[in-house]
Each structure stands twice: as structure tokens, then as C-alpha cells.
Amino acid sequence: MAVLVALGAFLMTLAGGWSAHRVTDRRHLVLGLAGGLMLGVVGLELLPESLEAAGTELYGVPVALLLFVAGFLLAHLVERLLAHRPRHLDPARAGGTPMTAHGAAENHGRTPEVGLTAAAAMVGHSAMDGVAIGAAFQVGGGMGATVAVAVIAHDFADGFSTYTLAHTYGNARRRALAMLWAGAAAPVVGAASTLFFTIPEPLLGGYLGLFGGALLYLAAAETLPEAHHAHPARSTLVCTVAGVLFIWLVVSAAH
Template identity: 35%
Template sequence: MSGATIATLVFSAVTFFSTMAGGIAALRWPGRRQVLMALAGGVVLGAAFFDLLPDAVGRASELGMQPVVPLGAALAGYLVFGLLERSAGHRHEGAGKGGLAGLVGAGGFVVHSFFDGLTIGLGFEVSLSVGVLVALAVIGHDFSDGLDTVSYMVAHGQPVKRSVGMLVADALTPLVGAVVAMVLPVPGVVFPVAIGFFSGLFIFAATGRLLPLAAPLGFRRSTLLALVGVLFMFLISRLA
């Protein structure tokens, strides 16, 4: 087994613990639900605008692709996840707590984590130093991925057991993505479109669910907390 392969597996495994730590923090803070929603909403928005969208546009530029492609994918992601979430919510109104509401969006977070793993694997294929830098950036923001996944499930009234299951899935998928990157060729054109698409999901999750649930805190307090989340993701994105 080569050094790059070992490094890929080790660093992608560390993302598991980072993601779990973020989700556990959300689960252990149930009494501050509105505060948590404001922080998570800011983190999600910061991830979309400071991490995902710039990354998608940058990758598109490297491939000679017009920026409108990943930006259009972001709009498509926003609309698709919005329609799916609202459809799931309407179908299960009155069907008891949870239903399918929230599972679509949280599932989108899980798929996004798979692409994080792909990025780690491809980074180590370029060089050890590039792989380490990419992996550290992913590990840093995977804490917020766990926080966001659980917060989104909680925001939709999902039970703790189901939220934990989605958190574990979110924590495991980077490792799966890294393994896929090692064994299968991934066309570069996939990344700007996929990353753009999931940035649309992040924007919908923040504006359509998380931040509205923080409204009872009052405009000033909820905005301040959201800005703290945005600033956190801005600083994390600078690591990359």
C-alpha cells in the first residue's frame, strides 16, 4: 500500500470524528434550539458563499467552463431541494412527528460529504502536500457539517434516533468518497456542477428553514449569531 493511499485513508477517517463531534454538540444542546438554528444557518450560508461557490467557479475556470454553469447548478439545487422538501412536508402533514420532512435536505448534506471525500482522495493523487492541505480544510469544516445535518433534522422535528443515523451516514461518506477516488477515475467536469448544485441546497437550508426558526430570538440577536456562524465558515474556508 502506497504512502498516498495510507494518508488518504487516515485523513478521511479523521473526518468521521470531526463530523461526529459537530453532530454530538448539536444533540447535547437541545435547550438552545433557536440559538443553534441561528448559528447553523450562518454556518450553512458561509459554507455556500465562501467555500462551495468559489470552489465550483474556480474548478469551472480551470476546465474552461463558463461560470454560469456552476452558478446555474446552484440555482437548480436551490429549486430542486426546495420543491422536494416542501413536497415531502405536504405529503406527511398530520402523519405524526418527523415523517420524511427534512430527510431530503439532510440526505443532500450526506451526498455533499461524499464529494468532500472524493476531493481528499484526488488531492493526495496530486501530491502529499496538496492532499494534506485539502484534508485539513475538509476536517475543519466537517465539524460544521455534522452540526448542520443534525440541526436540519431537528428543525424538521425528526426524532433523535433518526438524527443520529443521518449523522453517522454523514460522517462515513467522506471515507467512502476517498476510497472511490482511489479506485475509480472521476471526470473533472463532475465537480464544478456537483459542488454548485449542493451550494444551492445549503442556501435553501439556511434561508428556508434554519434562520426562520431563529426568528423568535429577535432580529438583532438572531442576526448577530448568524454572523458568528458566517465568520466561522469564512475563517475555515481561508485554510484551503
Template identity: 50%
Template sequence: MPILLSLAAFLMTLVGGLVAHHVRERRDLVLGAAAGVMLGVVAFDVLPEALALDTYKLYGVPLPMLTFALAFLGVHAVERAVAVHDAREGDYAAHRHTHAGLGLAAGSALVVHSFLDGAAIGAAFQTSQTLAVAVAVGVIAHDFTDGFNTYTLTSLYGNARRRAVTLLACDAVAPVAGATLTTLIAIPRSVLGAYLGFFAGFLLYLAISDILPEAHTSRRHPGLTLAATVAGTLFMWVVIALTELQ
């Protein structure tokens, strides 16, 4: 049963990537929506889950929040070191991302996240089928956005379509692998909580420092792009709300 549900996540991930590929003419709106979805994933899903998994505090601060800050600052430091942004803030219209490695890292992080989504389905089944179905509903719903973001992030940083499709395929297979593996191995809650905090910091940094500025480079539909960002955030809120109702 866990593997069967993870196959639904596999299909939704592929659908998300295909949608991202076929809307190039509305790239600014796609990126705006992606940024909103990423914000929603961090605020409504990943961070709350990380804090629920790990209540340990280091000098008064929850460990997932420390790894969240570490990831945010770490990605910023790496970008500064390799000069990913070679334009000033006022020059975004002429700016293009050329650091393919960062796109691959972002896509790979989403693959790991999808693997943990599948692991969450498998782990929930070790508790009860009701809990597992509720978890699976959330995973299947937001794996569409995982596929969407994996393709968008990978291609945004100058990677060829073949690489973006390869990472999309890995992202689709990842929840199946995670669900299968957790029938054999349990992931410690503290490790999972710390990772989710780290992933949240990584994802939020990309959303606010890279995706949103890139979304507004064309300046063709500033109001619609903003609306797409808000819609993406609200979409994730609805997904989480529907999950909680199960």
C-alpha cells in the first residue's frame, strides 16, 4: 500500500514538471507562482513539520531553526563567493543566471525532499493506515509543485533541458524509493527535523533572492506576477488545509 500511494506521487511529480516546461511564454507568471508555492511549502508544511519532529533546543533555539538559518546563510555565502549574481539590484532586467551548478544543487535538494516525502508515507504506515492516507494526500498534492519547482529551478540556472528532465525523473522516482526503503529502515526523528529545517532555509533563500527577482525581470505583467505569487502561497495553504481535514 505505501508503494502504491507513492506511485501516485510519482505521476503528480511528472505532471508538475510537464506543466512547467510548456508555459515558457508566461515564464514570469510561472516563476512568480513557483516562488509563492515555495514560500507556502516552507511556512505551512516544512517548518511546522520540522518543529513537530524535533523539540530539542540548543541555547534556547530549536535545532530545525538553527539549521534553517545555517542553510539560508550558507547558500548566500556560496552565491557571493562564486559571484552568481553579476548584476546590481537595479540591473535585473539584463540579468540571467549562468551558474548551472546551483540549479543542479537546488533540483537535487528537491529530489531528497521528495525521497523523504515517500519515507513519510512508509513511516506513517508503521503507525496506522488512517495516518498514512492523510500523509499520502498531502504528499501527492504537493508533489505536483515539487515537480514544477524541480524543472523550473534546474532550467532557470542555465542547465540544458536534458538535465532538467533527468532531475525531474529522479524527483518522480524518489518518493517511491523513500516509501520502499522505510519498510526496512526508520529515519530518526531528530535527523529528519534538522534536515527539514535546513531544506526550508535553502528553499526560502532561492525563492526570495533568485526566483522572485527573475520573475520580475520582464516587467510585462508586474501585477499579474504578484498575483501569481500570492496565488501560489494560497494554493499551498489550501493543500495543507485539505490534508488536515482527512
């Protein structure tokens, strides 16, 4: 089941990459919805489940919460290491290589290898998304479904970023597409890997806490700011709230 669900992440990643090449003016609504889904999964499913599964405390603090904070900081560290990548990509630029004037200035003198390295980091992140789907299904079908919804929604942004990072830094379209396909396949490979081992419950709870922290960072620092950057519209906020409410309904139905 985890592998079949991961195929949704595969398709959504490709959709994000296609949008990066053929940008539409509705991307902000998709990202707003994705941010709400991610926030809902972290607060309503991942944190409660990780606290229950991990169980133990370290110096008076639940291990799951410590790993949650560690996941947030780890995602922040990785984002800072890649901070030279172009931010707030402008859909108006033609040719599928959108960036602002500021981003174009920053890109001066950079080599294609920089873009490939950053895109490869996105591929590795997508593989861990697949592992999270598989781990969540080991907890139960309801948990797996809610995590899968968040990952699939988030992978639209991942696909967009993977293609853009590779192409903006001067790589040929063929290379950018190759990185996009690798990013799309990564969640399926990650989910398939969990078929060959069962994660002990305390370790599973810790991993879900770590993943929850990273997912919260991606929602708060990446997906939602990008959604509201070019289109600070009420419709984007409505999509975000709708995403949280949808996860609430899914969690309620699963329990």
C-alpha cells in the first residue's frame, strides 16, 4: 500500500516540474493548500502519534519533542547551506527559468554544478519523504493516509524546485528533466525500502517526530511564504485553512 500511495507523490512531483516549465498563475493556490495540509498533518497527526509511540523522556522532555525540534533545526540548517539558491521565483519570466531580478544578479558567475548539487539534495529529501510514508503505514492505515496526503501535496513544490534549481543555474533542459524524474522516483524508492524491515515502535515514534519538525519548517519557512509572495490574496489563505480542515476530517474519520 505504501508504494502505491507513493506513486501519487511521483505524479505530483512531475506536475510540479511541469508547472516550473509551463508556469501558470494558479500556483500560489496549490502552494497555499499544500502548506495547510502539511501544517495539519504535523499538528494533528504526527506530533500526537510520535509522542505516544516514542514514550520515553530525556531530562524531563519527551524524546519525540526533542527530535521534533531537531528536525526543524536540521531542515533550517540544510536550507541555510543552500541559501544561495534563487528565492521567490517569478512565474512571469519566459522559457521555464523563472527568477526575480535579484535572483538573476545572484546567479551571476555560478556554475551548473551548483544547481545539480542543490537539485540532488532535493532528490534525497524526496527519498526520505517516501520512507516517512512507509513508516507511517507501519503505524496504521489512518496514519499512513494523512502523512501521504501531506507528502503528496508538498511534492508539487519539490518538483517545481528541483527542475528550477537545475535549469536556472545553467543546466540544459535535458539535465533538469533528468533530475526531475529522479526526484519523482525517490519517494517510491523510499517507500519500497520500508517493505524490507519493520521499525521498532520507539524508533518509529522518534523518526516521525524528526520528520514532523522538518515538515513544519518546510511549511512555515518555504511553502507558505512562497505561496503568499507574489499573490497575497485572501484566496491563498482560504486554501491554507481548507488544507488544515481537510486533515482534521481525515484524522477524525481514521479514528
